[in-house]
Amino acid sequence: xxxxxxxxxxxxxxxxxxxxxxxxxxxxxxxxxxxxxxxxxxxxxxxxxxxxxxxxxxxxxxxxxxxxxxxxxxxxxxxxxxxxxxxxxxxxxxxxxxxxxxxxxxxxxxxxxxxxxxxxxxxxxxxxxxxxxxxxxxxxxxxxxxxxxxxxxxxxxxxxxxxxxxxxxxxxxxxxxxxxxxxxxxxxxxxxxxxxxxxxxxxxxxxxxxxxxxxxxxxxxxxxxxxxxxxxxxxxxxxxxxxxxxxxxxxxxxxxxxxxxxxxxxxxxxxxxxxxxxxxxxxxxxxxxxxxxxxxxxxxxxxxxxxxxxxxxxxxxxxxxxxxxxxxxxxxxxx
Amino acid sequence: xxxxxxxxxxxxxxxxxxxxxxxxxxxxxxxxxxxxxxxxxxxxxxxxxxxxxxxxxxxxxxxxxxxxxxxxxxxxxxxxxxxxxxxxxxxxxxxxxxxxxxxxxxxxxxxxxxxxxxxxxxxxxxxxxxxxxxxxxxxxxxxxxxxxxxxxxxxxxxxxxxxxxxxxxxxxxxxxxxxxxxxxxxxxxxxxxxxxxxxxxxxxxxxxxxxxxxxxxxxxxxxxxxxxxxxxxxxxxxxxxxxxxxxxxxxxxxx
Amino acid sequence: xxxxxxxxxxxxxxxxxxxxxxxxxxxxxxxxxxxxxxxxxxxxxxxxxxxxxxxxxxxxxxxxxxxxxxxxxxxxxxxxxxxxxxxxxxxxxxxxxxxxxxxxxxxxxxxxxxxxxxxxxxxxxxxxxxxxxxxxxxxxxxxxxxxxxxxxxxxxxxxxxxxxxxxxxxxxxxxxxxxxxxxxxxxxxxxxxxxxxxxxxxxxxxxxxxxxxxxxxxxxxxxxxxxxxxxxxxxxxxxxxxxxxxxxxxxxxxxxxxxxxxxxxxxxxxxxxxxxxxxxxxxxxxxxxxxxxxxxxxxxxxxxxxx
Numbered sequence: 001x002x003x004x005x006x007x008x009x010x011x012x013x014x015x016x017x018x019x020x021x022x023x024x025x026x027x028x029x030x031x032x033x034x035x036x037x038x039x040x041x042x043x044x045x046x047x048x049x050x051x052x053x054x055x056x057x058x059x060x061x062x063x064x065x066x067x068x069x070x071x072x073x074x075x076x077x078x079x080x081x082x083x084x085x086x087x088x089x090x091x092x093x094x095x096x097x098x099x100x101x102x103x104x105x106x107x108x109x110x111x112x113x114x115x116x117x118x119x120x121x122x123x124x125x126x127x128x129x130x131x132x133x134x135x136x137x138x139x140x141x142x143x144x145x146x147x148x149x150x151x152x153x154x155x156x157x158x159x160x161x162x163x164x165x166x167x168x169x170x171x172x173x174x175x176x177x178x179x180x181x182x183x184x185x186x187x188x189x190x191x192x193x194x195x196x197x198x199x200x201x202x203x204x205x206x207x208x209x210x211x212x213x214x215x216x217x218x219x220x221x222x223x224x225x226x227x228x229x230x231x232x233x234x235x236x237x238x239x240x241x242x243x244x245x246x247x248x249x250x251x252x253x254x255x256x257x258x259x260x261x262x263x264x265x266x267x268x269x270x271x272x273x274x275x276x277x278x279x280x281x282x283x284x285x286x287x288x289x290x291x292x293x294x295x296x297x298x299x300x301x302x303x304x305x306x307x308x309x310x311x312x313x314x315x316x317x318x319x320x321x322x323x324x325x326x327x328x329x330x331x332x333x334x335x
Numbered sequence: 336x337x338x339x340x341x342x343x344x345x346x347x348x349x350x351x352x353x354x355x356x357x358x359x360x361x362x363x364x365x366x367x368x369x370x371x372x373x374x375x376x377x378x379x380x381x382x383x384x385x386x387x388x389x390x391x392x393x394x395x396x397x398x399x400x401x402x403x404x405x406x407x408x409x410x411x412x413x414x415x416x417x418x419x420x421x422x423x424x425x426x427x428x429x430x431x432x433x434x435x436x437x438x439x440x441x442x443x444x445x446x447x448x449x450x451x452x453x454x455x456x457x458x459x460x461x462x463x464x465x466x467x468x469x470x471x472x473x474x475x476x477x478x479x480x481x482x483x484x485x486x487x488x489x490x491x492x493x494x495x496x497x498x499x500x501x502x503x504x505x506x507x508x509x510x511x512x513x514x515x516x517x518x519x520x521x522x523x524x525x526x527x528x529x530x531x532x533x534x535x536x537x538x539x540x541x542x543x544x545x546x547x548x549x550x551x552x553x554x555x556x557x558x559x560x561x562x563x564x565x566x567x568x569x570x571x572x573x574x575x576x577x578x579x580x581x582x583x584x585x586x587x588x589x590x
Numbered sequence: 591x592x593x594x595x596x597x598x599x600x601x602x603x604x605x606x607x608x609x610x611x612x613x614x615x616x617x618x619x620x621x622x623x624x625x626x627x628x629x630x631x632x633x634x635x636x637x638x639x640x641x642x643x644x645x646x647x648x649x650x651x652x653x654x655x656x657x658x659x660x661x662x663x664x665x666x667x668x669x670x671x672x673x674x675x676x677x678x679x680x681x682x683x684x685x686x687x688x689x690x691x692x693x694x695x696x697x698x699x700x701x702x703x704x705x706x707x708x709x710x711x712x713x714x715x716x717x718x719x720x721x722x723x724x725x726x727x728x729x730x731x732x733x734x735x736x737x738x739x740x741x742x743x744x745x746x747x748x749x750x751x752x753x754x755x756x757x758x759x760x761x762x763x764x765x766x767x768x769x770x771x772x773x774x775x776x777x778x779x780x781x782x783x784x785x786x787x788x789x790x791x792x793x794x795x796x797x798x799x800x801x802x803x804x805x806x807x808x809x810x811x812x813x814x815x816x817x818x819x820x821x822x823x824x825x826x827x828x829x830x831x832x833x834x835x836x837x838x839x840x841x842x843x844x845x846x847x848x849x850x851x852x853x854x855x856x857x858x859x860x861x862x863x864x865x866x867x868x869x870x871x872x873x874x875x876x877x878x879x880x881x882x883x884x885x886x887x888x889x890x891x892x893x894x895x896x897x
Contacts, residue, residue: 037792037795038792040792040794041792041793041794041795044794045697045701045793045794047693048693048694048696048697048701049697049701050693051689051690051691051693051694051697052693052694052697052698052702052716052719053715053719054690054694054764055694055719055722055723055726055764055765055768056715056718056719056722058722058726058761058764059722059725059726061737061741062729062733062734062737062761065737065740065741065745066733066736066737066740068740069740117627118627118630118631121623121624121626121627121628122627122628122630122631124624124627125624125625125627125628126628129621129624129625130628132394134628137632138628138631138632140880140884141631141632141635142631142635143880144635144639144876144877144880145631145634145635145638147818147822147876147879147880148638148639148822148873148876149821149822149823149824149849149852149872149876150822150824150825151824151849151850151852151853151856151869151872152638152642152852152869152872152873153638154853154856155642155852155856155862155865155866155869156638156641156642156869158856158862159645159862159866160641187634187638190631190634194631205429207425207427207429208429208431208432210389210392210425210429211425211429211430211431211491211494212431212441212445213389213392213418214387214389214418214422214423214425214495215418215419215422215441215442215445215494215495215498216415216416216418216419216442216445216446216498217415217441217442217445218415218445218613218614218616218617219617220613220616220617220620220621221445221613221617225441225444225445226431229432229433230431230432241728244728244730245730247730248729248730248731248732248733249730250730250731250732250824250825250828251824251825251828251853254857255853255856255857283730283732283825286732286735286736286829287732287735287825287828287829290735290736290739290829291828291829301736302736302740305732305733305736308730308732308733309729309733312728312729312730312733313725313728316724316725316728320724413610413614415610415613415614416606416607416610419606445613446606446609446613447609447612447613
């Protein structure tokens, strides 16, 4: 019944017309009188056009400047020495960022391991299970979690998590390291993943749910067998966006990961002690050293930026591809 | 008249404060097609959803009065178990974004059937009963969404049959289909009534006349509260209605 | 027809009931786990907020807010100048980003449709622009910092200054403003536009007098979101703003924002109590911003529902 009503209103509207209205066209004489207004109209259009194009300019400028500043490093140190050497000693002109790549990847992996189950669980809970009253508390809470500054998370990690982790008796465990960083990062990506995944779950047409329930499936069966498979591209995209956020996080990482340029490895025989190892991320490397670096050293930091930029572009592009796929799958959306 | 399959007595339904259905008492016979007709907003679809308790999913719905299936109080049955016995076909075809096979096998699988051989049997017999087998038997792996609208609706009927219900509820099953697909669905409804109790909501008078054995006429006034005006054999309703409002509606004077 | 030997399902059949009980138990277990996930998420928030506000609250008083930091290893003094710097930076950044972001959104929503019909070059440019906005939204802030450092601090020789920092931050918040404005414009019914055009108004008059006022709350939401983003941001300013704890006296002066101050206190001094106090101020600001956004969006939905 509802579509009929809205259709009716649409057609009954006194303003309804076909396509874009161009009321001035037919009255040549009037047009002359109006020219001032019309010139203003055109001018504004060009100004707006320039602002719209500015985004393109900024993206290109970012890519250009970071790449240009890194050229010296690629030329003098070489691509493979930068990417595949683990030693970063600016004093001795050694600029391998492999340890930082491993650090970024390891901490991101840890954050995904800890954060994704919680985030997807929360998204399912919010989208399918929670009563309205609980939703109205939890949803703003997730939003607030996203708004807390990263330095506050970093501080919380330093003051609460690091001393706690230091209690674990492993030689060389300072509390600072991959574990603390992974936990902090997991909390930081939680809201991103939760809200994007919840959107994906909500976008699944209700017809699928009622169809499944009407066949005698329980609500949980409906969620796992119909809703989640139908929303899986969007949920994957949520996770990948979380990866993007994790790779890009800077200040909180500097504060809890220890920052020493070591290749992260287990501190003892138990391979799990890997997570007590200190590390440095690509982002941390840039932020900590850029303010005093000069020459090749500075250029090598821009090269670190290029690697980070490339990683993020790949990650975000795949997330976008998945989201587009999701919306094209759901063209048969039902009320 | 056959044995009573579904019955309601003094049944009322409210959405919050809104009284949507008032004092509905009806006996729906077994293995017959019963059509629910009436102007839009008269609550016939809401009434249909009573029988598989899909209204339970809408927040703020309250009901009073009695609803029985096979003489048992329907509200004392677990809704999940009830829906295995009372299937439903929706107004808009809603196959899952899965293969044709997985669509039909969905119901048996959720109740725990794993045996692939048995599943194959059920899928085939359900698709045959829904008059879709010959069109899709070579393409069971194809997505259900790739079928035409009429085929999708027959797939949804097959999917409902696979659970082996005794009742099938149909909510304007041909509303979004073209005339030829509609005729196919109507033939199918006729065939299915040999084995199933079918309750169908329809907007289309001719369709009610063609497919149903019994017809219930629902009506509503300015209060928007739905009432059952008249229930009888279809031919009586169409040729010799007792109530003036039924006659007016049948002859197209309103609605 | 369906053969008789297949399992028959009846709602009172013992096998069905056993199966149902199993499925219901399974559902109950999993639903409990999902509830747990929701509760943990809420607890994490309460833990972080509660800890920082309670610990920071001990330091928080009028004097802390109104005295300037004096630097040094023990982190003497309060946070007054950093509050001032944050305020300057928010105003400068929005002064640059708002007109550009709103303008871009207006073009992309209101003009792009008609343009793309006529010129393939324009059509390509518009889709690249949309793609660029998406890309900008995904770029991490340290990259904006690096870009700001290369272009504004070094190449243009603005040095570590409010100007460099606010230009870099403007790039950072641009996609937020564009996206929220676009969403706001999309909620204005086409009838408004047609009605105004039919009365002989030009497109710009229609936008200025009808469409923009109607989408104003949405645009304001975008701006307030950006305020939150700038207050929280650290990485960009870490490499473009310098770190002086004095209040900048011109846009060519450097400084430190609240968040940056927190970082320096935590990393370079032993004054964790002062860092917590600063963190508490930050969190209170963010909570206030979220509240304001919530109120605006509540009013918006009420208006949409009302008619």
